[in-house]
Amino acid sequence: MAEISEIICVTCPKGCTLRVKHEGKQVLEVLDGCKRGEEYAICELQDPRRMVASTVRVDGGLHPLVPVYTKKAFPKHLIPDLARALRNVEIPAPVKINQVVLPNALGTGIDVVASRDMPKVAA
Amino acid sequence: MKTNYDVIVIGSGPGGLAAAIAAKENGADDVLIIERDVELGGILLQCIHNGFGLQLFNEDMPGPTYAQYYIDKVKAHGVETLMDTMVLDISPQREIFAINKDLGYLDLQAKAIVLAMGCRERTRAQIMLPGARPAGVYTAGTAQRFVNVEGHMPGNKFVILGSGDIGMIMARRLTIEGAQVERVLEIMPYLTGLTRNYVQCLLDYGITLQKHRTVNRIIGRDRVEAIEAVTVDEKWQPVPGTKEIIPCDTLLLSVGLIPENELSKKAGVLLDPITNGPYVDDRFMTNVPGIFAAGNVVQVYDLVDWVTEAGSTAGKGAAQFALAEKLETGEEIPLKAGENIRYVVPHKLDKNHLAEEQVRLQMRAITPMEERVLVTVEDQNGEVVTKKGEPYARPGEIITLAIQPKAYEAVQRATSLTVNVRKR
Ligand SMILES: Cc1cc2nc3c(=O)[nH]c(=O)nc-3n(C[C@H](O)[C@H](O)[C@H](O)COP(=O)(O)OP(=O)(O)OC[C@H]3O[C@@H](n4cnc5c(N)ncnc54)[C@H](O)[C@@H]3O)c2cc1C
Ligand code: SF4
Numbered sequence: 001m002a003e004i005s006e007i008i009c010v011t012c013p014k015g016c017t018l019r020v021k022h023e024g025k026q027v028l029e030v031l032d033g034c035k036r037g038e039e040y041a042i043c044e045l046q047d048p049r050r051m052v053a054s055t056v057r058v059d060g061g062l063h064p065l066v067p068v069y070t071k072k073a074f075p076k077h078l079i080p081d082l083a084r085a086l087r088n089v090e091i092p093a094p095v096k097i098n099q100v101v102l103p104n105a106l107g108t109g110i111d112v113v114a115s116r117d118m119p120k121v122a123a
Numbered sequence: 124m125k126t127n128y129d130v131i132v133i134g135s136g137p138g139g140l141a142a143a144i145a146a147k148e149n150g151a152d153d154v155l156i157i158e159r160d161v162e163l164g165g166i167l168l169q170c171i172h173n174g175f176g177l178q179l180f181n182e183d184m185p186g187p188t189y190a191q192y193y194i195d196k197v198k199a200h201g202v203e204t205l206m207d208t209m210v211l212d213i214s215p216q217r218e219i220f221a222i223n224k225d226l227g228y229l230d231l232q233a234k235a236i237v238l239a240m241g242c243r244e245r246t247r248a249q250i251m252l253p254g255a256r257p258a259g260v261y262t263a264g265t266a267q268r269f270v271n272v273e274g275h276m277p278g279n280k281f282v283i284l285g286s287g288d289i290g291m292i293m294a295r296r297l298t299i300e301g302a303q304v305e306r307v308l309e310i311m312p313y314l315t316g317l318t319r320n321y322v323q324c325l326l327d328y329g330i331t332l333q334k335h336r337t338v339n340r341i342i343g344r345d346r347v348e349a350i351e352a353v354t355v356d357e358k359w360q361p362v363p364g365t366k367e368i369i370p371c372d373t374l375l376l377s378v379g380l381i382p383e384n385e386l387s388k389k390a391g392v393l394l395d396p397i398t399n400g401p402y403v404d405d406r407f408m409t410n411v412p413g414i415f416a417a418g419n420v421v422q423v424y425d426l427v428d429w430v431t432e433a434g435s436t437a438g439k440g441a442a443q444f445a446l447a448e449k450l451e452t453g454e455e456i457p458l459k460a461g462e463n464i465r466y467v468v469p470h471k472l473d474k475n476h477l478a479e480e481q482v483r484l485q486m487r488a489i490t491p492m493e494e495r496v497l498v499t500v501e502d503q504n505g506e507v508v509t510k511k512g513e514p515y516a517r518p519g520e521i522i523t524l525a526i527q528p529k530a531y532e533a534v535q536r537a538t539s540l541t542v543n544v545r546k547r
Contacts, residue, residue, distance in 0.1 A: 008319070008321075009319075010322050010323045013317055013426060015318030050323060054300075055274070057274070062161070063272050063273070064274040065271070065272065067171035069188075116168070116190070
């Protein structure tokens with residue numbers, strides 16, 4: 001049976017409410033929003049993903065942490081596991097922006113990278 | 124140390140960085156940024172979440188990545204910087220007094236100044252929260268700095284007051300770091316932050332948001348032990364029989380930001396009581412000649428891209444002022460807030476500016492309109508100069524509309540312009 005669900009698109013700050021006509025996970029039609037919204041709605045029903053940002057510890061850096069993020073949207077159901085994994089990562093300073101901090105996180109093929117440089121400071 | 128500069132920028136957030144770059148690119152030789160923190164970047168360095176750069180780069184970047192792009196550019200342009208330096212005073216003649224641990228007391232002269240000090244958070248005192256005064260009450264931004272930059276958790280069990288973006292983003296961040304967020308309370312009948320943040324920060328993590336509800340009382344002697352929540356009516360009066368005690372050890376306040384203008388006032392800059400920022404023209408110059416302002420100092424922005432753009436405009440104006448020791452403008456007309464508009468930035472428009480480039484206006488709605496709306500800019504006779512359709516108007520989100528050079532003729536006939544937002 002086809003049904004219509006409302007999904008709020010988070011792809012851009014507009015945050016459109018999209019009405020999606022679907023049968024289970026099979027999307028028949030996305031009634032509102034733009035092209036990217038349509039992709040989001042399909043993804044949201046079949047394999048919801050989010051960009052994840054966190055921090056990892058740095059040894060000898062200007063700050064004790066460096067911010068990191070997933071290079072691509074990450075499977076939503078694995079986020080708690082990823083958070084736990086990142087809490088155990090520690091890397092030495094200096095850190096360069098885009099440096100891979102956790103390659104192929106949880107076997108997803110997605111790298112977690114540093115979102116800024118972290119200079120080394122003399123101890 | 125050099126004491127005379129063409130342009131001095133105060134603050135190194137995205138507004139200040141863009142201003143310094145634009146000043147260099149528009150012919151100013153000696154450009155200096157003064158920053159009280161130990162590094163460039165401003166508030167973006169603690170905003171580690173994604174969501175930056177969608178308008179300008181068409182990319183979804185974390186705050187620090189966005190900042191680094193401009194930091195690298197500032198360095199490449201040969202802008203001078205003074206870190207760990209606090210500006211204490213500015214005179215209307217553009218003299219700047221600052222203090223630095225190594226260099227001591229500094230007395231600098233600028234031909235033009237760009238104020239880019241950002242904003243600060245409303246605190247407990249400003250919203251007059253009753254109850255005990257235990258440890259464990261923080262502003263959301265302070266907690267953000269603790270968790271994202273300094274690496275300590277301010278508590279284990281949180282209640283967040285206010286549904287602004289920083290509050291919602293911290294709800295998610297604390298959850299990811301293993302803390303429990305019991306509730307987000309919002310006194311208004313609507314969300315004050317972006318809808319996307321409601322979805323990806325609260326809904327995704329099963330965090331409950333209650334509207335029309337606030338903290339009635341803080342409980343605890345040395346440390347917060349609980350808060351008492353209560354529903355309020357339209358006049359923000361507690362509704363009897365709606366109290367709930369929520370056990371927690373930390374209360375975060377995300378109850379709004381105020382442009383940081385203590386310095387501006389000292390320089391004689393006049394502030395708009397609605398935005399709490401300076402009155403600015405379309406080149407972001409304040410009422411004091413040669414003193415410009417950009418970013419959250421002018422109005423609290425929701426998107427960093429517009430802060431960068433405003434910084435560029437201000438920096439360009441500052442360079443022009445520094446080189447000519449004045450700014451050539453045509454006749455200036457006021458831009459006014461009309462139907463369902465709380466304020467418009469800039470406050471006035473140089474009629475000749477459109478001959479050069481488009482002029483972007485930004486405003487906020489007073490009450491939410493969850494239907495298609497039409498934003499219009501009209502002259503004194505109700506003649507529409509430009510218009511734009513939007514899917515909705517929400518007080519939490521800035522409305523942006525550019526007056527294009529093709530409206531030049533229409534603007535020449537105007538003695539004032541008013542912005543309205545109406546149902547389609
Ligand atoms: C928590 C939070 C989350 C946000 N999330 C998003 C988002 O997801 N997407 C998005 O597009 N935008 C977001 N924004 C908005 C955007 O980041 C801000 O609007 C923007 O960073 C403001 O830039 P600014 O240059 O005006 O101020 P700031 O970045 O605040 O910089 C001001 C600088 O001035 C310095 N300063 C102040 N006073 C002095 C003084 N007297 N002497 C020397 N230096 C001084 C400060 O130290 C600071 O470095 C967010 C903002 C916040 C606060
Ligand atoms: S549907 Fe398109 S416009 Fe609407 S929020 Fe999604 S990406 Fe943005």
